[in-house]
Amino acid sequence: MKKSFKIEDLCCANCAAKIETAIGKLEGVSKVSLNFLAEKLTIEADDSRFDEIMKECVKIAKRIEPDCNIIL
Amino acid sequence: MKKRQKRDLARILISAPLLIIAYFLPTEGWLRLTIFLIPYIIVGYDVLISAVRNILHGQMLDEQFLMAIATIGALILGEYAEAVAVMLFYQLGELFQSIAVGKSRKSIAALMDIRPDTAVVLREGEEIELSPEEVSVGEIIIIRPGEKVPLDGIITEGSTTLGTAALTGESLPRDAFEGDRVISGSVNLTGLIKVRTESDFSESTVSKILELVENSAEKKARVENFITRFARYYTPIVVIGALLLAVIPPIFVGNWAKWIERALVFLVVSCPCALVISVPLSFFGGIGGASRKGILIKGATYLEVLSKVRTVVFDKTGTLTKGSFKVSEIHPENVSEEELLALAASAESRSNHPIAESIVKAYGDKPEEPECVTEPAGLGIEATVNGRHLYVGNAKLMEKSGAKISDCRKIGTVVHISENEKYLGHIVIADEIKPDSAEAMKALKDIGVKRTVMLTGDRKEVGEAVAAELGVDEVMTELMPEDKVKKVEELLNEKPPLAFVGDGINDAPVLSRADVGIAMGALGSDAAIEAADIVLMDDKPTKIAEAVKIARKTMAIVKQNIIFALAVKGLVLLLGATGHAGMWWAIFADVGVMVLAILNAMRAMK
Numbered sequence: 001m002k003k004s005f006k007i008e009d010l011c012c013a014n015c016a017a018k019i020e021t022a023i024g025k026l027e028g029v030s031k032v033s034l035n036f037l038a039e040k041l042t043i044e045a046d047d048s049r050f051d052e053i054m055k056e057c058v059k060i061a062k063r064i065e066p067d068c069n070i071i072l
Numbered sequence: 073m074k075k076r077q078k079r080d081l082a083r084i085l086i087s088a089p090l091l092i093i094a095y096f097l098p099t100e101g102w103l104r105l106t107i108f109l110i111p112y113i114i115v116g117y118d119v120l121i122s123a124v125r126n127i128l129h130g131q132m133l134d135e136q137f138l139m140a141i142a143t144i145g146a147l148i149l150g151e152y153a154e155a156v157a158v159m160l161f162y163q164l165g166e167l168f169q170s171i172a173v174g175k176s177r178k179s180i181a182a183l184m185d186i187r188p189d190t191a192v193v194l195r196e197g198e199e200i201e202l203s204p205e206e207v208s209v210g211e212i213i214i215i216r217p218g219e220k221v222p223l224d225g226i227i228t229e230g231s232t233t234l235g236t237a238a239l240t241g242e243s244l245p246r247d248a249f250e251g252d253r254v255i256s257g258s259v260n261l262t263g264l265i266k267v268r269t270e271s272d273f274s275e276s277t278v279s280k281i282l283e284l285v286e287n288s289a290e291k292k293a294r295v296e297n298f299i300t301r302f303a304r305y306y307t308p309i310v311v312i313g314a315l316l317l318a319v320i321p322p323i324f325v326g327n328w329a330k331w332i333e334r335a336l337v338f339l340v341v342s343c344p345c346a347l348v349i350s351v352p353l354s355f356f357g358g359i360g361g362a363s364r365k366g367i368l369i370k371g372a373t374y375l376e377v378l379s380k381v382r383t384v385v386f387d388k389t390g391t392l393t394k395g396s397f398k399v400s401e402i403h404p405e406n407v408s409e410e411e412l413l414a415l416a417a418s419a420e421s422r423s424n425h426p427i428a429e430s431i432v433k434a435y436g437d438k439p440e441e442p443e444c445v446t447e448p449a450g451l452g453i454e455a456t457v458n459g460r461h462l463y464v465g466n467a468k469l470m471e472k473s474g475a476k477i478s479d480c481r482k483i484g485t486v487v488h489i490s491e492n493e494k495y496l497g498h499i500v501i502a503d504e505i506k507p508d509s510a511e512a513m514k515a516l517k518d519i520g521v522k523r524t525v526m527l528t529g530d531r532k533e534v535g536e537a538v539a540a541e542l543g544v545d546e547v548m549t550e551l552m553p554e555d556k557v558k559k560v561e562e563l564l565n566e567k568p569p570l571a572f573v574g575d576g577i578n579d580a581p582v583l584s585r586a587d588v589g590i591a592m593g594a595l596g597s598d599a600a601i602e603a604a605d606i607v608l609m610d611d612k613p614t615k616i617a618e619a620v621k622i623a624r625k626t627m628a629i630v631k632q633n634i635i636f637a638l639a640v641k642g643l644v645l646l647l648g649a650t651g652h653a654g655m656w657w658a659i660f661a662d663v664g665v666m667v668l669a670i671l672n673a674m675r676a677m678k
Contacts, residue, residue, distance in 0.1 A: 012169065013348040014135065016232045017300045035294075036349075037177060037356045054327075066122070 001032075002044040005054075006071045007061065010036055027054055041070060047054040047057045074174070080167045084160060086457035087111035091156045108152035116159035133307050135343040142339040146655060149333055153433050156654035158340055165663035169349060172670045176353060179360055179677060184237045186257040186278055194266070204256075204273040212658065213267050215260045224256050224276045232263035239281070240366035240610040249487030257281065280601045281609075284368055289360050291371025292352075295630055299351045303344035310645065314338035317649060330651070337648035340658035341641050350633040350669035357676030358626030364611035367619045374605040377588050378623035382568035384521055384616065385560060387582075388528035388538060391592060392512075392613060393503040397426050399434035401482050401500035412497050416489050418442050419455040419464040427485060428453070428616040430501050448472070452487070462488045470495070483537040505538060512613035513543045519617055519624075525563065527556050573616060574604075590616060626676045633669045640665050 010016050016036035020047045024044070031044035045053045049067050090111035099107060113120075116139075123140035139162050146155035148277040191204045194212040204222040204627035207213060212228065215221055221234070231249040236242055236258045245261055248254055254267055257278035273279055322328045353517035355372035362369050369375055389395045404412040417435035417595065419442055420428035432439060442455040451472070452465015464487060470477045475490035477498070484502030488495070513524055526544045528535040528551065548559055560582050563570055572579075572586035574594055580603035583589030591604035593611030601607050608615045644661035647653035 011166070012135070014303055014345050017303060017348060021304070026640070035352075037147050037173065037352055039177075051214060064131060067124060067130075 001047045001050055002042065003050075004040055007034065007039050007041045008069045008071065009058065009065075011065055011067060013035075015068075019061050019064050022064065023057050026053055026056055026060075030035045032071045074170075077167060077170055077174075079193075080163060083115050083493075084164055084167065087115040087156070087160060090114070091153065092162065094156075095153050098324045105147070105152060108147075108156055112143070112147070112156045112159060113157070116140075118360060119162070121158065133311060135307075135345065138307075138311065138339050138342055138485070140299065142658075143338045145332060145336045145339075148328055151333070151655065155630045156661055161659045161663045165666050168667050169345070169670060170260045170626060172348070172659055172674060173353070176356055176360065176674065176677065186220070187282060188220040188222035188256065188278065192216075204276075209269055209271060211269050213269060215254075216269060217260055217262055217264065219260050221254050221258050221260060221267070221673075222276075222278075223267075223269045223273060224271050225254055225269040227252050227254060228268050229268050230263050230265035233261045233266050234271055235259040235261050236610075241364060242366065242610055243383065265610055277601075281368065284370055284601060284607070285359075285363055288369060288371050291373045291375040293355060293372035293630075295376065295634070296351050296355065296372055298376050299347050299634065302548055303348050304671060307342050310338055310342035313645070313649075314342070334648055334651055337653060337655060337658040338645060340655065341644050341648070341661045343662055344667035346637045346662075349636060349666070350637070350673045351630055353670060353673040354626055354629045354676045356628075357673060358622055361677045362619060365615070365618065366620075367615055367622070368601075368607040368609065369619070370605050370607075374588050375623045375626055376567050378571065378606065379618055379627040380569050381571045381588065381620060382521060383525065383563060383566070383570045383582065384516055385525045385527060385563060385570060385572045385586070386544070386613075387556070387572075387574040387579050388526055388530060388535065389430075389503060390611075391573055392509045392526065392542060392544075393505050393538065395575065396503045397430040397485070398504050399430055399499055400484055400502040401480075402499070404497035404498070405478065405479070405495050407568050412489060413456055414439065415460070415462055415491075415496065415497065416464050416487065416499055418457040419453050419462045419489075423447065423453060427501050428485065431487070431499060431535040460491050463492075464488075483534050502534075505541065506611065506613060508612055508614045510542045512616060515614055515617035516620070517622055521617075521620070522568075522580070527551055529553070529556075553581070557585055560585055571616075575611075590619070592616075606664050629676050632671055637665050637669055638671075 001004035013036045016034050020032055020034040023029060028049040029043060031043045043053070043057065054072060061068050061070055093109045094111065097107060117138045120140050122136040126134040126137050139159065143155040143159050146158065188204050190201050191207050191209050192214045192463045193200050194214055199214060200457055207223055213225065214221065227248060227250050229250060233245045234248050234254060235245045239255065246494050256276040301590060311496050313334040317338060318332045319336055323330045358375055359369045359372065386392055394603055402413055413435050419431045419432050419441040420441040421442060422445055440457055442457050445455040447452060447453050448469065451469040452463065455462055463469050463475065463633045467477055467488065470488050470490055473490045474493035475495040477488050477495060480486050480498055480500060482500045486498050488498045490496055504524060523546070525546045525548070526535065526539050526546045527548050530549060532549045535547050539547035551559065556579065562585070569587040571588040571590055573590045573592060574583055575591065580599060583591060583603040588606060589604045590606045590608060591601070592608040592613070606619060642660050644653050644657050648658065
C-alpha cells in the first residue's frame with residue numbers, strides 16, 4: 001500500500017533526510033520519500049503492518065525533530 | 073510571515089543592539105560575561121533547549137547541538153562577542169531559510185490554484201453547488217464568467233472565451249462554442265456556458281496535472297541523492313576532525329585554548345544545510361518555473377537527463393504536423409476549380425472519413441445533397457450529384473470508372489474525381505505542418521542539440537518532404553509502431569541521452585522507452601500525461617528547446633551551489649585548522665554560504 005501524509009514544521013532539509021533514512025530502515029517499508037519542500041511523506045509498505053509502521057514513523061520523526069507533526 | 077518567524081525576527085532585532093552595547097561597555101570579568109549572556113540567551117535559548125533534548129534522544133550530531141557546543145566553547149574561552157554573533161547569525165540564517173522555503177512553497181501553491189473548489193450542477197432543473205468530486209459523468213454543469221471549469225466536458229449551450237494561462241502558459245485566451253471540448257482548470261472569461269461532463273473529477277485533466285506536480289519531488293535527481301549521502305558523512309567527519317584538532321596537537325605542543333578555539337571553527341562549519349537545502353530548492357524552482365510555462369516535469373531526475381540531451385527524436389503526425397488534414401492543391405481538368413471542389417464536397421458530404429471532412433471543410437458552403445451514395449471499401453465514394461454520376465477516390469477507383477488520370481507530384485493524399493469515365497481532375501490533401509515546427513528545430517540546434525531525427529509511418533515522399541522543409545537531420549519513413557520502438561532502441565545504444573517527442577496517443581511505448589519521453593498537446597489527453605516524463609500542455613514544438621534551457625539553467629545553479637559551498641567550507645576548514653580563519657569566517661562559511669546558495673537557487677524559478 002502506498003500512502004502520503006502531510007508533515008508540518010520540519011526545521012531543515014537535513015533533518016528531513018535523516019527521518020527519511022530512519023524510516024527506510026523499518027521492517028516492511030519498501031519505499032519512502034520525504035519531501036521537505038512539499039512537506040509530504042510518502043510511504044510504501046506492507047498492508048498488514050501499515051498502522052504499526054506509521055506509529056513507528058511518528059516516533060522517529062519526533063525523536064529527530066521534536067517540533068514536527070505527521071498528520072495521519 | 074508566520075507567527076514563529078515574526079517572533080524569531082523580534083529576538084534577532086532585540087539581541088543585535090544588545091550585543092553591540094555589550095561589546096562597547098567598559099566592563100570586565102564576570103560582569104562582562106553576564107552582559108553578553110543577555111543577548112545570547114534571548115537569541116539562542118531554543119537552540120540550547122533543543123540541544124539538551126537531542127542529546128537525551130541520542131542525536132549527537134544535530135546542528136543545534138553542534139551550535140550549542142561551539143558557542144558555549146567560545147564563551148568559556150572568553151570570546152564572548154563571537155559566541156553571541158555565531159548564535160545570532162545562525163538564527164538569522166535559519167529565519168532566512170524558512171522565509172525562502174515558504175516563498176517557494178507559496179509559488180508552487182499558486183500553481184495549484186488551478187484546483188476548482190466547486191461545481192454548479194443542474195439537477196432536475198435546479199442549480200446545486202457541489203464539490204467537483206460529487207459530480208458524475210454525463211451531468212450538466214453551469215459555468216459562469218470568472219469561474220474555473222471544474223470538470224472536462226463538452227459545451228452544450230452558450231459560447232465563451234477560455235483562459236488557459238495557468239495550464240499552458242499561453243496568455244492568449246481561446247474561443248469556445250457549442251460542441252467544443254473544455255478542459256478543467258481553464259478559466260471561463262466572458263460568457264455563461266452549460267457543459268456536459270465527460271469524466272469524474274479524479275480522471276479530469278486538472279486532477280492529473282495536480283497529481284503530477286505534487287509527486288514530482290519523489291523522483292529525485294542523482295545529484296540530489298549524492299548530496300544527501302554526502303551530508304550523512306560530512307558532519308561526522310568534520311566533528312571527528314574537530315575533536316582530533318582539539319586533543320592531538322596540544323598533547324605535543326601545548327596551548328589547549330588555541331587548539332580548542334580552532335576546533336570550534338570546525339563545529340560551526342560542520343552543518344551541511346546549505347547544500348542539503350539548496351539542491352532540492354533549485355530543482356523545486358526549476359520544475360515550478362517550467363510548469364508556469366505549461367511544461368510539466370515529472371521529477372528532478374528528468375530535469376537532470378534533459379539538460380544533457382544531444383539527440384531529439386520526433387514523431388511526425390500530431391507532433392511536428394497538426395495531425396489534421398487540409399486541402400493543399402486543387403488541379404481541375406475540364407471544369408473550374410470551384411466546380412470540382414463543389415462536386416467532390418457533395419459526394420463526400422455524408423462520409424466521416426478525415427479526408428472527406430477536409431474536402432467539405434475546404435468547400436466551406438453547405439454542399440449539395442448527394443444521392444445513391446456507395447463507398448467501395450478502400451477506394452473512395454460513388455455518388456450521384458444533380459444527376460451526375462461521380463467517382464471520388466484513389467487511382468484504383470478511377471480504373472473502375474474507366475477514367476484516365478493525370479499523375480500528381482505534390483506531397484499528400486491525392487483524391488481523383490471523374491464523372492463516369494470523364495476525368496475531372498484531382499484534389500491534394502496534406503497534413504499541415506505546425507507554424508512553429510521549423511523554428512523549434514532551429515532553436516534546438518542553437519542550444520547545441522547535435523541530432524534531430526523524425527520517425528513516421530507515412531509514405532517516403534511525404535516524410536522526406538516534411539523533414540526537408542523543417543530542417544530535420546535524419547528521417548525514417550514507413551515505420552510501423554513496433555519499428556519506432558526498435559529505431560529508438562537502436563538510437564539509445566549511442567551515448568548521450570535521447571529525448572523522444574510524441575503526441576502520446578499511439579506512441580506510449582516509445583515515450584516510456586526513451587531516456588526522456590516528452591508528450592505534447594497533452595491538454596485533454598490523459599494517456600500522454602501518464603506515459604511521458606515531461607508533458608507539454610500545449611502543442612508548440614518550440615517549448616522543447618525552452619524545456620532544455622530550463623533544465624540546463626537549473627543544473628547550472630545546482631552545480632554552482634555545490635561547488636561554491638564545498639569550496640568555501642573546505643577553505644575555511646583548512647584556514648581554521650592552521651589558525652588563519654577564526655569564528656567570523658566560520659559564520660560566513662555556514663550562514664553566509666547558505667543565504668547565497670538559497671538566493672541562487674531562487675533564480676531557478678524565474
